[in-house]
Amino acid sequence: MVDLVLSLALPFLVAVAVAGVLRLSAGPERGGRLTGAGLAVGFLGWWLWARGLSPMVAEPIHLAPHVTLGGLLLGAAADGWIGRRAAAWAVAAVFSAACLWALAGMPGDLAAVAAQGLPLLAVAALWGLSVAVPARAATTAPAALLLLAMAALGLAGAAAAFGVAGVTAAALALAAASLGVLVWGPAAAAQPGWVPALAGGGTFTALAAALVAAEPGAAGPLAVLALVFLAEPTAARLPAGGARLATLARPLWLAAVAAVPAALAGFLAQVAARVSSG
Numbered sequence: 001m002v003d004l005v006l007s008l009a010l011p012f013l014v015a016v017a018v019a020g021v022l023r024l025s026a027g028p029e030r031g032g033r034l035t036g037a038g039l040a041v042g043f044l045g046w047w048l049w050a051r052g053l054s055p056m057v058a059e060p061i062h063l064a065p066h067v068t069l070g071g072l073l074l075g076a077a078a079d080g081w082i083g084r085r086a087a088a089w090a091v092a093a094v095f096s097a098a099c100l101w102a103l104a105g106m107p108g109d110l111a112a113v114a115a116q117g118l119p120l121l122a123v124a125a126l127w128g129l130s131v132a133v134p135a136r137a138a139t140t141a142p143a144a145l146l147l148l149a150m151a152a153l154g155l156a157g158a159a160a161a162f163g164v165a166g167v168t169a170a171a172l173a174l175a176a177a178s179l180g181v182l183v184w185g186p187a188a189a190a191q192p193g194w195v196p197a198l199a200g201g202g203t204f205t206a207l208a209a210a211l212v213a214a215e216p217g218a219a220g221p222l223a224v225l226a227l228v229f230l231a232e233p234t235a236a237r238l239p240a241g242g243a244r245l246a247t248l249a250r251p252l253w254l255a256a257v258a259a260v261p262a263a264l265a266g267f268l269a270q271v272a273a274r275v276s277s278g
Contacts, residue, residue, distance in 0.1 A: 007046065007050060007169060007172065007173060007176075008172060008173070008176045009176075010042075010045060010046050010049055010173075010176075011042035011043055011045065011046040011173045011174070011176040011177040011180065012042065012176040012177065012179060012180040013042075013180065014038070014041060014042040014045045014046075014177070014180070015038035015039055015041065015042030015043075015176070015177040015178075015179075015180025015181050016038065016180040016181075016183050016184070017038070018037060018038035018041045018042065019035040019036075019037070019038030019039075019180065019181045019183070019184045020035075020038075020184060022034045022035055022037055022038065023035050023184055030079075032141075033079045033193035034076060034079060034193065034195070035141075035181055035184050035193075036075070036141075036145075036181060036193045036194075036195035036196040036199070036200070037072060037075075037076060037195050037199075038177070038180060038181045038184075039145070039148075039174075039177045039178055039180070039181045039195065039196055039199060039200050040068050040069070040071060040072035040075075040177075040195060040199035040200070040203075041072070042173075042176070042177030042180055042181075043065075043068055043170075043173055043174050043177045043199075043203060044065055044068055044069065044072075046173040046176075046177070047064075047065045047068075047170070047173070050169065050173070059210070059213070060103050060206050060207070060209035060210035060212075060213050061166055061167065061170075061206075061207070061210035061213075063099075063102055063103060063206055064170060064203055064206040064207055064210065065203075067099050067199075067202040067203055067205075067206045068199050068202065068203045068206075069199075070095060070099070070198075070199075070202070071095070071195065071197075071198030071199030071200070071201075071202040071203065072195055072198075072199045074091055074092075074095050074194070074198055075193065075194035075195035075196075075197065075198040075199055076194075076195060077091070078091055078092070078193075078194040078198075079193045079194050079195065088194060092131065092194065092197065092198060095198060095202075096127060096128075096131060096202075099127070099202055099205075099206070100123070100124060100127055103123060103205070103206060103209040104123075122208075122212065122219040122220075122222045122223050122226075123205060123208060123209045123212060123222075125223065125226050126204070126205045126208050126222060126225070126226050127201070127202070127205040129226050129229040129230070130148070130151065130197075130200075130201030130202075130204050130205055130226075130229060131197045131198060131201040131202065131205075132197075133147065133201075133229040133230075133232075141185060141193070141196075142182060142185035142251060143232055143251075143254060144196050144197070144200075145178050145179070145181050145182040145185065145196060145200075146178075146182060146251060146254055146255060146258070147228060147229055147231065147232070147254070147258055148174070148175075148178045148196060148200045148201065148204060149175045149178035149179050149182065150175075150228050150231075150255060150258035150259060150262050151204055151225060151228040151229065151258075151262065152171045152172070152174040152175035152178060152204055152207075153171070153172070153175045153262055154225045154228060154261070154262030154263070154265045154266060155167070155171040155204065155207060155208055155211065155222075155225060155265075156168050156171035156172045156175065157262070157263075157265070157266030157269065158211065158218060158221050158222065158225065158265050158266050158268075158269035159171060159207075159211050159218075159269075160266075161266060161269035161270040161272075161273045162211065162214070162215040162217075162218055162269060162272075162273050163273070164210075164211055164214045164215060166210070167207050167210050167211045167214070170207050171204075171207050174200070174203055174204060174207065178196075178200060181196070208222050208225075215272075215273075215276070217272040217273070217275075217276050218269060218272065220268060220272065221265040221266070221268040221269040221272060222265065224261050224264050224265045224268060225261060225262060225265035226261075227261035228258045228261050228262055231254060231257040231258040231260075231261070232254060234257050235250070235253040235254040235256075235257040235258075236250075238253045238257075
C-alpha cells in the first residue's frame with residue numbers, strides 16, 4: 001500500500017512543482033504553454049525511481065521513457081521556438097512516424113509491418129488520437145490533460161485485467177502526472193501546447209503498445225479505449241447551467257463521458273483475459 005501511494009504521489013507532486021515553476025518563471029503566455037512539461041518530468045521522475053535507467057532497445061515498455069523525453073524536448077521546441085504552427089505539425093508528424101516505427105519493432109520492410117495486423121493498427125490509431133486531439137486548436141489545456149488522465153486510467157485497468165503489472169504501474173503514474181499539471185489548469189494558456197500531445201500522448205501509446213506486445217488480445221479493448229479522446233464534442237452538448245456553474249460542470253461532464261469507454265475497455269479486457277486463459 002505504501003508503494004502504491006508513493007508511486008502515485010511522486011509523479012503528481014513532481015508535475016505540480018515543475019508546472020508551477022514554469023508558469024511563474026516564464027510568464028503567463030509562454031509559461032502557461034510550457035506547464036505541460038510537468039507531465040513529462042513527473043513521469044520520468046517516477047520511472048527513474050521505480051525502474052531506473054531503461055536501455056534503448058526495441059521493446060515498447062523500455063521505449064516509453066525515451067518517447068517521453070523526446071516528446072518533452074520537441075514539444076518544448078515547438079512551443080518556444082517554432083513560430084509557425086505548420087512547422088510544429090511537421091515536427092510532430094516526423095516524431096510520430098519515428099516512434100511508431102520503433103514501437104513496431106523497427107521493421108525493415110512493409111511486409112513486416114503488414115504482418116503485425118490489427119495490434120499495430122490499434123496502436124497507430126491510439127497514437128493519432130492521443131497526439132492530434134490534445135494538439136488541435138479547439139482543445140483547451142484542462143480538457144487535453146483530463147482526457148490523457150482518463151485514457152491512462154483506462155489503460156491501467158486493461159493492463160491489470162491482463163496481469164501486466166509493469167504497464168499498470170506506468171499508466172497510473174502517467175495519469176497522476178497529468179492530474180498534477182491539471183492543478184494549474186486555470187493558470188495555463190488557453191491551448192495545451194505540444195508537450196502534453198507529444199510527451200503525454202506518445203507515452204500513453206508506448207504503454208499501450210507494450211500491453212499489446214505482452215497480450216495481443218488487448219488490441220480490441222484498446223480500440224474501444226481510443227474513444228476516450230473523442231469525448232469532448234459529446235460532453236460539450238450536455239447542459240452546464242450558467243457561466244459560474246459551467247466552470248465546474250464542464251470538466252465533470254467530460255470526465256463522465258470519457259469514463260464510459262475507459263470502463264468499457266477495462267471490462268472487455270477482463271472478458272478477453274478470461275477467454276484467453278481458458
